[in-house]
Amino acid sequence: MPSDIPLSPAAAVQPNGLSAAEQRAIETLYRAFNEQDPALVHEATTPDWQDIPLGPGQAPGPAGLGPVIAMFAQAFPDVRITVQEMFGHQGRAAVRARITGTHRGEFFGIAPTGKPIDVVMHEVHHLRDGRISHTWHLEDWFGMLGQLSAWPPQA
Incomplete structure (x- = not known):
């Protein structure tokens, strides 16, 4: 399955302030979800x-993301992470992205x-x-629950 995230040509520093290797690592992490291939996490991370x-229930380290990728693939078989913006400086990078898909399987107890x-x-x-040695992330899961009509709880 091809990735929506273009891979960068080799260069010392990209216009976004990242080295080609750093940008490739970040893109590879998101490709792990897009291609439903947990092995890519090991390639992208230390x-x-x-x-x-x-x-919830995620084990630490690169291997801990494998079950998360499988869970997303089962619940959203067409899951895509699309990077909208990426920039960095001195070993740090910020990413703004979107997760899209169609709810086709159970997700945290929510029927398809x-x-x-x-x-x-x-x-x-x-x-x-x-x-990548560390990732801090924030996703709008409450917004997603609203999209699935699972939030707010119905009386």
Whole structure:
């Protein structure tokens, strides 16, 4: 499955302030979801990568994201993460992105609705030796619950 995220040609520093290796690592992390391939997480991150905060039931480290990717693939088989903006400086990067898909499988106890989702996501990455060592993320999960008509709770 091709990625919506173009890979950068090799260069010392991209116009967005990141090295080609840093940009490629970040793009590869999102490709792991788009291509439903957890092995890409190991390629993009350091062995001691920290995902902050961990999702419900998520184990730490790169291997901990594999089950999350599988859960998203089951609930939203057409899940896509589209980067809207990425910039960085001195081993730090900020990403503004969107998660889209169609709710076709159970997601945290919510039965499939067939409804589309469009979730805003912001992440800050620390990079070391061309790979991601830390990720802090914030997604609009309450907004997504509203899109699925699961929030606010119905009386």
